């Protein structure tokens with residue numbers, strides 16, 4: 140046998156295993172890094188947003204007259220002031236920069252104010268009068284699936300239905316010696332990046348709208364900003380500012396269109412900095428999901444089937460929800476070999492806050508369900524939960540739920556084996572005895 | 575009503591005008607343009623606005639300007655005032671304790687305050703000292719390591 144000269148054995152990786160300092164770490168440690176909220180430019184106005192604060196309703200009127208009279212106020216804008224489509228969204232443009240016909244979630248922006256200082260902007264926001272005709276709020280999965288419920292968007296409240304099918308479900312059920320069936324719910328969650336959202340915009344002498352923002356994706360931002368504000372793509376420049384944490388949430392539009400619109404209208408630089416409270420009530424969250432799973436196994440410990448439904452609450456906008464929820468369905472079997480599968484996923488519009496990308500992207504919600512099912516099956520079979528997982532994990536040559544062949548496995552077997560070695564070396568046990 | 579205040583910041587007396595209900599954090603950031611202290615919550619939850627007041631770490635978003643008058647205020651900007659980063663700053667960089675960096679100045683001020691008072695802290699004491707500083711990125715392990723390494727460095731220099 141030839142000698143193993145792979146970098147894994149020889150330790151000859153260029154970067155792996157080495158301590159590399161981040162190029163921007165020192166300026167951050169010195170406190171010198173300027174995030175958008177730290178930036179000041181001459182002549183800059185301060186922006187504030189009027190949020191809807193109610194989940195669902197028809198907008199009858201927004202009266203900005205008193206707000207515009209507050210000293211120091213440069214602009215008070217509503218949807219009718221938006222020159223472009225007023226729409227944005229990562230998958231489909233179903234979110235409004237400023238709510239026009241309806242309020243679809245409490246985190247919808249109704250009006251924008253730019254003023255000489257934040258206090259004047261706040262005072263003006265407080266003076267805007269909104270006449271809202273309440274509609275039945277769609278807040279639960281049941282509400283969203285109710286055919287009698289009002290549609291939040293044209294096209295109804297079920298945005299997408301996806302399916303995963305593999306093998307023969309009936310056969311899998313027949314072959315099972317134990318079956319566990321459970322309903323799991325995961326909650327909505329905020330990313331809470333330590334830097335609340337912020338943006339700074341100005342129109343430069345060549346007429347280009349420049350927007351400084353701590354974003355994860357400047358080019359995709361630009362593709363959404365330009366049509367919303369009726370600008371040619373080359374008249375929008377998104378400059379990525381230092382980002383004080385994103386975790387998926389700054390994938391979406393945050394402050395970009397609002398500061399951009401205010402800068403266009405006032406022809407002055409405008410800075411918008413969210414408070415923490417605003418950051419919590421607005422922009423995307425992690426999708427809450429309801430998962431009904433039925434999973435079977437044979438006496439010898441092999442999994443037989445998964446029969447499941449996943450309902451994902453994407454709130455009043457899809458954002459990346461259709462992909463997140465579809466992914467939860469694809470990952471519903473986890474890193475395990477399940478020969479017979481039926482999984483359906485539903486991406487549901489509700490009047491809750493919009494959910495979008497967040498670390499794990501749907502896989503973590505699914506893990507809550509499939510790992511709980513694995514524990515319960517192991518318990519019922521009287522097997523160690525670790526042995527049960529080792530037995531069923533995706534080994535080289537097996538295929539995922541969607542038929543992807545694991546040429547080299549997916550690392551799960553080696554990982555579980557290491558856990559096993561560690562536990563036995565340290566005499567560690569599971570805190571729950573097997574049946 | 576706006577009033578004049580003389581604040582002693584990083585060893586210098588700085589004159590400024592503010593409403594008495596304004597926070598020290600806002601005055602540092604907006605009036606004096608010392609933006610190293612961050613505003614993560616503005617309600618004493620996150621620690622990103624930590625400065626020293628007479629040597630003690632405080633959340634500056636909860637200190638009203640009049641209460642800071644007559645006290646020594648030290649902000650992150652002073653730590654490398656002579657151009658050399660403080661060992662806590664350098665170790666945060668070297669040990670990977672800095673990711674997005676938004677919590678970093680506040681974190682460093684809490685750690686710096688600890689080492690001023692207790693140059694040989696245990697890991698437990700380090701964790702307690704930074705327990706008011708939330709970091710969403712690092713998971714804290716590398717920050718504790720950085721503070722420990724800085725303490726060793728300061729200890730070596732002193733002996």
Ligand code: FES
Pocket residue numbers: 612613614615616617618619620621622623624633634635636
């Ligand atoms: S901003 Fe002061 S504790 Fe968060």
Ligand code: FES
Pocket residue numbers: 333383384671672673674675676677678708709710711712
């Ligand atoms: S480094 Fe991002 S919050 Fe601490």
